[in-house]
Amino acid sequence: SEYNVAIVGATGAVGTRMIKMVEQSKLHVKAIKMLASKHSAGTKVKFRGQEVTVEETTPDSFTGIDLALFSAGGSVSKQYAPEAIKRGAVVIDNTSAFRMDPDVPLVVPEVNAEALQQHHGLIANPNCSTIQMVMALEPIREKYGLSRVIVTTLQAVSGAGNRAIKETLDESRAYLDGKEYTPEVLPVKGDKKHYQQAFNVLPQIDVFEDDGYTHEEWKMIHETKKIMCGGDMNSDDIQVTATCSRVPVPVAHSESIYFEVLDKNATVEGIQDAIKNFDGDVLQDDPANQIYPQPINAAGKKETFIGRIRPDLENKGSFHLWNVSDNLLKGAAWNSVEIAEYLDEMDLLRV
Ligand code: A2P
Structure with missing residues (x-):
């Protein structure tokens, strides 16, 4: 399938690597949305050679999004991940906000990809260490x-x-x-x-x-x-x-x-x-x-x-x-995008 992707925290240390990892990934990307705080709204980032304007994150940012990668801090994830899921997106969250929730798989694909079977729209990326x-x-x-x-x-x-x-x-x-x-x-x-x-x-x-x-x-x-x-x-x-x-x-x-x-x-x-x-x-x-x-x-x-x-x-x-x-890569951006690739291959990239 082809996916509409959003990156939340697209201007950050991890977010900029998430952009690169999505560029290099096997995922078919229909369109990509770059989200951050209002401070960097309007700035431009590149994706596969094209300029994309960074937008402020709001609940409606997630309308039509299939896959949302979050790395903008725990409070941003707590506020917006439920909004994204409500609108039909699968969320892969790089913060610690939901990692210990028993309903949220915590996944390193090479180690416990089978845990992805149990997801309800949200998968947590573990701590880098x-x-x-x-x-x-x-x-x-x-x-x-x-x-x-x-x-x-x-x-x-x-x-x-x-x-x-x-x-x-x-x-x-x-x-x-x-x-x-x-x-x-x-x-x-x-x-x-x-x-x-x-x-x-x-x-x-x-x-x-x-x-x-x-x-x-x-x-x-x-x-x-x-x-x-x-x-x-x-x-x-x-x-x-x-x-x-x-x-x-x-x-x-x-x-x-x-x-x-x-x-x-x-x-x-x-x-x-x-x-x-x-x-x-x-x-x-x-x-x-x-x-x-x-x-x-x-x-x-x-x-x-x-x-x-x-x-x-x-x-x-x-x-x-x-x-x-x-x-920033296996510890964050790459592991998150790798989770998305596994979800896609396992036909689980849907809520
Ligand atoms: P911004 O650049 O607009 O502040 P880092 O981990 O390098 O500190 O990056 C944090 C990322 O999280 C940045 O992309 C930052 O955007 C983003 N961010 C911080 N606060 C918010 C917020 N309230 N809503 C959305 N994104 C946020």
Whole structure:
């Protein structure tokens, strides 16, 4: 079929990548609508060589739309996703607004495409850090079983949007020039204090919960369970814990992951083979030749890059790996468009 597509947040860090991913996708696009806030209404963006005028998002923006891709913040999704669905669109939402709703599939197509069968017009795209982690772990789980995961993330500033990228670059320039700079965005736009990100690491992504974990860490725990444990966000089949940090990298998140498998005969070579044969994963694991994944190489690519796979030296059946992926592509725009491609192929791109 041919689809009328809307991109909500078309001027943002993720939205601009969504445009590119739709351009490159197998989807047949009849027409595309670029939606943002009233501030950028009237500006122009390109789609397949044609200029398209950005419009302010209103409920009626969704009249006649078949597929709406949202990445303009949770409150925009909460306000307009129901309006889009009411008008007959299927919504793929990149925010955290609906991810934990039991009626909303949370999908990484290579891992749990079958969950798409249950959609009621809305599919949630997981958090960027969750996506690349389950991309690395799913082939291992399929082959050896998985009981425990401990992850530490090193996340790029683009995860916090275009303003965070600009702030980090301006701050870096000011720092090198010996000038004062007052941060206003990072670590979290809405939190009380702001800290320097340039030449610094901040162990805070999203706001703190009462238990001492940040909301980003909470998301990694419960989204991973929902995706890998049949939709149960509180499953104890896999124990997961996370520490999330922000590093002064523009694009592509890195993760150091410790994991325990059920099959105690698991080997590094077996894990490498499983990853090599998994759609969307690329093995970059050759320590003798200093081959391992790096953000500057992963930026702009759709795949998840995995390396440094090694056994824990003291705990049999436990391993470590290093994982890098473009947080704006597989972590957001590409995963969303890939969901749309799967829906189309499964004849599910309709309410
Ligand atoms: P705008 O450019 O008009 O502000 P980022 O993640 O890079 O910060 O981008 C956020 C995206 O969400 C931008 O495209 C932004 O549009 C859009 N946006 C922000 N607020 C709204 C709103 N109230 N309605 C629709 N889009 C919004």
